[in-house]
Amino acid sequence: MDTDRLPGCYRHPDRDTGIRCTRCERPICPECMISASVGFQCPDCVREGSGTGRGGPAAHAPRTLAGAPVAADPHLVTKILIGINAALFLVGLLVPPLVVQLELLGRYVEYLGGPVGGVSTGQYYRLLTSVFLHAEWWHIAGNMLALWVIGGPLEAALGRLRYLAVYLLSGLGASALVYLLTAPNTQTLGASGAVFGLLGATVVLVRRLRYEMRPVITMVVLMLVLTFVPLGGSLSVSWQAHIGGLVTGLLLGLGMVGPRAGKTRPLIQWTTCLAVFVLAAALVVVRTAELT
Template identity: 35%
Template sequence: MFTRTESFKQYIKLYPVVSTLLALNIAIYILTSMPVIGNQLFNLGVHFNLLISEGEYWRLVTPIFLHASLSHLLFNMFSLFIFGPELEQIAGKARFLTIYLLAGLIGNVATYLIHDWNYTSVGASGAIYGMLGAFAALVYYTKNFLPQLKQIIIPIIVIGVIMTFIQPGINTTAHIAGLITGFVIGIIYFHPKRIAAWKKRRNKFKSV
């Protein structure tokens, strides 16, 4: 299910939203890595509770597309590359984008509400955990006829949550808030007809 066998051209054609998000995150990282202007762009978009409280509300959204290091970017984009396509297929383009962006946004809002005035953070992790939360909702609906999904997703979520609490420098609030947001939206979005259509598309693609 999460093994990517498409060619580059097929991947872009089949998963345009995921492909766009990947390209956007990579492009922004390259820009923020440039001398002088890179630091200015990064500082303009970073989540900083004090500046948000002073009216710079765009900082609740822009951190979703910023990353502190190459390893940070690669980890999040690898997760998006692997898990995003199936979710885009079943949810549809608009719903997938809604899950991704709302999970990231609510993760940042929760961070603003819970943490001190001097708290700063960046990263797409809240949005990534939102995808995992949506898959958890999918597990809820498909546990009787798609047990392999449960066997894959639940351990990943459990390990991810554990690592969130034990690894230093992690925005735990954004991760958990994103996970919950994705699950709630998934419960609303995923219904038997949409899941059946997704299974039909997957079987058709496999037979090609």
């Protein structure tokens, strides 16, 4: 018996195929493939999603791979995030002192004898506000291009709310590791940690869909090379943010697309988000105790 043979299509058993429906995971041949927001679906799942199957429209509303409702604009959150980053970049150019008040700083003094500020003094909002700030035009241009290329397809696969949770928690995880491992007066800002989180979740998604892994692994390696190989310029790269975001995104990706469809899937997804938040909070508490 040939154990390496591909499975046969569930409707045409004599046709071997390596493609599976992204909803029910049954093998489907090219004749049965129907394009979905991510991957392909079988005719039965498409028929159920359109409300013509058993249970009606309410029971079989179209869903993403992660179980979220399919949105009319699957890239809306990505567009909004890019808009927020661009708006804050322009505000920062007009009001430079505002950047100092929002960037990631563990502990600093604006002037000799002045008040002490930073995350260690209770300014925890810096852990997230810093994710939406950028120092140079090429800094924001690179991050927003990566956000569009990586974030768009991931949003279509996860759905809006789950995608936003991955983005924000990846940014938080990146900031928490920066806060833990760098000098307290180190200025850090940028969306690259959150983008690395989206990349980590994308690795899990591609694996889950059984797509070719080499392109996404190549992208990860290339971005890590750019992280650790200095290219010059006035802005240094925070490897702590990139590694923190990547690891956070991998964990969240496992929680979001790992569970199979069922009643427990949302519980697993949001419990994973809570666990990641608690872990990031724990790192912040540990570092704050060291600085106070």
